[in-house]
Every structure is written in structure tokens, then in C-alpha cells.
Amino acid sequence: MDLIRILCSVLLPPLGVFLQVGIGGAFWLNILLTILGYIPGIIHAVWVIAKR
Numbered sequence: 001m002d003l004i005r006i007l008c009s010v011l012l013p014p015l016g017v018f019l020q021v022g023i024g025g026a027f028w029l030n031i032l033l034t035i036l037g038y039i040p041g042i043i044h045a046v047w048v049i050a051k052r
Contacts, residue, residue, distance in 0.1 A: 002049060009045035013038075016045040020052055 009016025017030040026048050034041030 005049050006046060009049060010042060013041035013045035017048050020049050 005016045005019050008019060013034045014027060014031050017027050021027060026044075030041055030044050030048070033044050
């Protein structure tokens, strides 16, 4: 299941974070990072998935 979340994170970072933690602080932070730059959003999403 983590592989699917990581693939979702590469394509759409907030989706991967949402699938892992739901709507919370990490989700909103990831949306902000994705808006500011796509690569920081991907890095944060993969980090959130790998951490849990």
C-alpha cells in the first residue's frame, strides 16, 4: 500500500498525504508546499509516508 501512496505523492503530493494522514496539519502544509513549488511538496509527501 505504501508503494501506491508514494506513486500518488509523485503525481499529486497532497493526495498521498491525504491517504496517509487524512485532513490535518500535514495535509495543509503539503498543499502550501506544493503551491510554492512542486518539488518541496513531493519531498514532504514522501517524508510523511516514510515516517509513518
